[in-house]
Amino acid sequence: MIAIASLFPRIEPRLQARKYLLALLSDLPKRNGWTIAEWVGDRQPDATQRLLNHARWDTLGVMSAIRRFAVAGLDHAAGPGVLAIGALDESGQEKKGSATAGVKRQHMGCAGGIDNGINTVHLAYVRAGSGHALIASRQWIPAEQVADPVAAVTMGLPLDLAFRTKGELAIDLLTDAYADGMSVDFIASDEVYGACTSLRHFLQEHAQAYVLRVRSSFTLTLGAETAMTCADVVAKHLKQKRKWTIRSAGAGSKGERTYAWAWIATASPVHHLLIRKHRKTGELAFHYCFIPIGRPVTLSRLVAAAGLRWPVEETFEFGKDLFGLDQSQVRLYHAILRHTVLVMAALAICAVAAAAARRRTxxxxxxxxxxxxxxxxxxxxxxxxxxxxxxxxxxxxxxxxxxxxxxxxxxxxxxxxxxxxxxxxxxxxxxxxxxxx
Structure with missing residues (x-):
C-alpha cells in the first residue's frame, strides 16, 4: 500500500483519510461529504469536511508518495524495454455560482464547450501494455482571482500563489515528478501544451524527448531556412499517397488503431514533425517532436509515443466514473486538491493491482x-x-x-x-x- 501515515501529524485525520479512501473505492453512485460520511458510518459530515478543509496534513507529500507508488508499480509490471510516457492533459468539473476556487466560464471538455466550472492540469504516467495512473495535479486559477485579495481569501488561495498558465503548471508538475525520480522516454500532450514555448524549452533543457500535439498554424523551419506552417507542409510536400505510411498507434478494444503517418525532418537535427491522418475522414493531427542527439529516433517509436497519449483520457474516465474525481462538493483551493489527491490514491491502488495481474489474467x-x-x-x-x-x-x-x-x-x-x-x-x-x- 501507499506509505502516507507519517504525513498526518494527528491520528484522527489519518483515520478519516482511510475511511474517505475506502468510500472512494466503494460502489457509491455519488461521492461527496454527506454520502461519504453516511457510508463510513459517521453521524454527521463534519469529520469528512474537516479532513478536506481544515485538518493538518501534507497534501503534496501524499501526492508525492502516490506518485512513487504508481511509477514503481507500473514499472515492475511492465518490465524493461517498454515505453514509458508522461502524458499532460487537463480535466474539468462543472460548478455552480462564483464562490469556488478557480471557477469561471471557460472551455470545459466535460461539457463539450463553454460552461461554468474549474479545470485541473494533470500528469499521467503511462506504461505501454501495462497501465496508467494520475501522478500529479494542479488546479488552474484565473489571473483575476489571484489578483483579487478578497477572492483569494474567500477561496482559500495560498498567500504566495502566482498566476500560472496551464503550460507553466505542467512545468511545475514535471519538476515535482523529476524530483521524485520519474524517468520517461517521452512527454506527450495535446495542443494546449504543445503551444507553450516555455514548456518546450524546459523539456529540451532537461534533455527530455517529447511528442507534443500542435495546431495546423504552428510554424517550423525546414531546410534552407524555409518557415512554414504545419498545414503548408502537408499541402506542399505530402500530396502523393506513397509518402504516407500506414501504422498502428496502438491496440484498442476493437483492434489496432491504424492511421496514415508522415515524418518530416526540420532544419534542426533534433526536431521533427510527425503528421497523423485519419484513413477515412482525412483529418490531420500534427506532433512537434524533440529527440536529443544520440537517442534512437524512428517512425515506429514516434508513432508509439504519440499513440500512448490517449490513455490519459481513459484515466480521467476511470477517475470520474469509478472514484468521483469530478464529484468534490468543496470550494476551497486546498480542499479541491485534497479530494483530487485521495482520488489519485484510489486510482493508483487499482491501476497497479490491475497491471500486476495483467499477464496471468x-x-x-x-x-x-x-x-x-x-x-x-x-x-x-x-x-x-x-x-x-x-x-x-x-x-x-x-x-x-x-x-x-x-x-x-x-x-x-x-x-x-x-x-x-x-x-x-x-x-x-x-x-x-x-x-x-
Missing part, C-alpha cells in the same frame, strides 16, 4: 486473421481491469455478497468482453479487406 483467444474466420469455441477472458479490481475489492471488504459470487460475475463480464472484442476485430478486418478490393 489475460486468456483471450488469438485475434482473427481473416474476415471469414469462424469464432473460437472459447474466447477466453480479457485481463483484470481497474473497474474489475475495484469490484473485487468491494466484494472482499465492504459487501455482504461472497467473494466467490463476485469472482463469478467478474469472469462472466471479462469473457463476454473478450468475445465482443474478437467480433469487433473481425468486423474491422472485413472493412479493411473491402477497402483493398
Amino acid at each position: 489475460d486468456t483471450q483467444a488469438p485475434p482473427p486473421t481473416h474476415p471469414d474466420q469462424a469464432p473460437p469455441a472459447d474466447p477466453g477472458m480479457i485481463p483484470l481491469t481497474v473497474a474489475e479490481i475495484k469490484r473485487l475489492f468491494n466484494a472482499a471488504t465492504t459487501t455482504t455478497r461472497s467473494l466467490l459470487h463476485a469472482a463469478h460475475w467478474s469472469a462472466w463480464r471479462r469473457r463476454h468482453q473478450a468475445r465482443a472484442r474478437w467480433f469487433h476485430q473481425r468486423a474491422r478486418l472485413a472493412t479493411a479487406y473491402a477497402l483493398l478490393s
Whole structure:
C-alpha cells in the first residue's frame, strides 16, 4: 500500500483519510461529504469536511508518495524495454455560482464547450501494455482571482500563489515528478501544451524527448531556412499517397488503431514533425517532436509515443466514473486538491493491482486473421481491469455478497468482453479487406 501515515501529524485525520479512501473505492453512485460520511458510518459530515478543509496534513507529500507508488508499480509490471510516457492533459468539473476556487466560464471538455466550472492540469504516467495512473495535479486559477485579495481569501488561495498558465503548471508538475525520480522516454500532450514555448524549452533543457500535439498554424523551419506552417507542409510536400505510411498507434478494444503517418525532418537535427491522418475522414493531427542527439529516433517509436497519449483520457474516465474525481462538493483551493489527491490514491491502488495481474489474467483467444474466420469455441477472458479490481475489492471488504459470487460475475463480464472484442476485430478486418478490393 501507499506509505502516507507519517504525513498526518494527528491520528484522527489519518483515520478519516482511510475511511474517505475506502468510500472512494466503494460502489457509491455519488461521492461527496454527506454520502461519504453516511457510508463510513459517521453521524454527521463534519469529520469528512474537516479532513478536506481544515485538518493538518501534507497534501503534496501524499501526492508525492502516490506518485512513487504508481511509477514503481507500473514499472515492475511492465518490465524493461517498454515505453514509458508522461502524458499532460487537463480535466474539468462543472460548478455552480462564483464562490469556488478557480471557477469561471471557460472551455470545459466535460461539457463539450463553454460552461461554468474549474479545470485541473494533470500528469499521467503511462506504461505501454501495462497501465496508467494520475501522478500529479494542479488546479488552474484565473489571473483575476489571484489578483483579487478578497477572492483569494474567500477561496482559500495560498498567500504566495502566482498566476500560472496551464503550460507553466505542467512545468511545475514535471519538476515535482523529476524530483521524485520519474524517468520517461517521452512527454506527450495535446495542443494546449504543445503551444507553450516555455514548456518546450524546459523539456529540451532537461534533455527530455517529447511528442507534443500542435495546431495546423504552428510554424517550423525546414531546410534552407524555409518557415512554414504545419498545414503548408502537408499541402506542399505530402500530396502523393506513397509518402504516407500506414501504422498502428496502438491496440484498442476493437483492434489496432491504424492511421496514415508522415515524418518530416526540420532544419534542426533534433526536431521533427510527425503528421497523423485519419484513413477515412482525412483529418490531420500534427506532433512537434524533440529527440536529443544520440537517442534512437524512428517512425515506429514516434508513432508509439504519440499513440500512448490517449490513455490519459481513459484515466480521467476511470477517475470520474469509478472514484468521483469530478464529484468534490468543496470550494476551497486546498480542499479541491485534497479530494483530487485521495482520488489519485484510489486510482493508483487499482491501476497497479490491475497491471500486476495483467499477464496471468489475460486468456483471450488469438485475434482473427481473416474476415471469414469462424469464432473460437472459447474466447477466453480479457485481463483484470481497474473497474474489475475495484469490484473485487468491494466484494472482499465492504459487501455482504461472497467473494466467490463476485469472482463469478467478474469472469462472466471479462469473457463476454473478450468475445465482443474478437467480433469487433473481425468486423474491422472485413472493412479493411473491402477497402483493398
